[in-house]
Amino acid sequence: MKVRRSTRLVDMTIYFLKNPNTTTPLSYFTDKFKAAKSSISEDLAIIKNSFEETNMGSLITYAGARGGVQYQPYYHKAQLEKEILALKDEINGSERLLPGGYIFTSDLLGDPNWLKRIGRIIASKYSPGEVDAILTIATKGVPLAQSAAYNLNVPFYIVRKSTKVTEGSTVSINYLPWSSAEQVERMTLTRNTLKPESKVLIIDDFLRGGGTIMGMERMAEEFNCVVVDSIVLLEHTGEDTNTKTKSLLKVTDVNKENETIKVDVGNFLSL
């Protein structure tokens, strides 16, 4: 049965939002809606325009035999800056200083609306095919990894600090959690997860010294994978790191007397 254009537009919009970073041949739509290719192309132009106007990303059309159309969720440059500034205000604007100079972020990391925005911020840096899998470490990296995975349409895998009987065979490595640490710790990943040769994006909630990120980089190598990038929500200052980790935000000042912090935009935008 032929479908009215209005219904087709809504159905196609739903389809794209459900299937980000997935190439769909135009014939899928012409068959499904019993519509001419020219009509579908007009629909796609309307949807593309709306995605761009509402900061949802865009529709990209690929030519050729294996071509088709793909919804890519991202923020364009100006919106990306706005989103990171909004995140900065959210973290600066409330009482978040914890003893030891740590910053409280558990509320953000459990808020679906912030998580959706942060996931899209991270995804904005990568074109389809640039990342095959996301690696994170329990516990607070997980929500960030999941929200980025939703946008990039790739699986995410969780490195743990303890081995569980529910994991099956695992690979474990030793690492120094921070540069001046004296005690070596151990991280573990289930063997049957990361595929060899995967292009891996590492995501964690904070960076302080970089030992955990370096450990995850080594873990990815153990699985014969290539690390594309490592990204953290919040970089804590004061210690040099050897990694090229990208941070969305950076703690630039901790005033323990007044119990205030100052958080600035990290190097995510410039790197």
Add this chain to the structure above:
Amino acid sequence: MKVRRSTRLVDMTIYFLKNPNTTTPLSYFTDKFKAAKSSISEDLAIIKNSFEETNMGSLITYAGARGGVQYQPYYHKAQLEKEILALKDEINGSERLLPGGYIFTSDLLGDPNWLKRIGRIIASKYSPGEVDAILTIATKGVPLAQSAAYNLNVPFYIVRKSTKVTEGSTVSINYLPWSSAEQVERMTLTRNTLKPESKVLIIDDFLRGGGTIMGMERMAEEFNCVVVDSIVLLEHTGEDTNTKTKSLLKVTDVNKENETIKVDVGNFLSL
């Protein structure tokens, strides 16, 4: 500037999918699109119909001064059964038996497409306002909690088995991880998370004895909250539990000799 109907339909569809379980007054749309109420109502009818036809849930209109329209993501009954059967086939269909009778699910819990479906399955049981917050326990409950939280548009909070310096003040309780356990364990939740009087949904990846779920129920009580329900992905048979936990799937047979398992539909649909 007046907006064409086709653009309006796409923009409104995007808006609803971005803002599930959120009541928006009709005036928001008439203002935004400079359109008559009757036109917006026609649009809403088209979108509602598409949401229902594509198993995305529905649009619900509330009358009155604080009324408006709300997108509710859920599977209707027939689709809900299909989704749980698909999940059952996925788990039955592959080599998932681990030593000790545990089932390997790390792949599903890192797959954005399965997570989106499981989150919607769980959300299908609850009307807006029935759940204020989700409580889960690290690590493998987290992806399930997040996906349900995305659908229900409520925050989720993570109970941990260890205390971290990045958490701030916490509340800890002792619990017996399973009924015959001899060693008491300890679970911890950051104080500044669950609001008193919240209606809490507890989510975990598996149930075996029910001690962890009972611990989380006690934790919710410590925060003066009411537990609406507890839900697990997979129930392991063999031990009676005192809880009324709902399971999506249930392990009905573990054959250690042949290394096969049999998984059936849990009590989620019937309870």
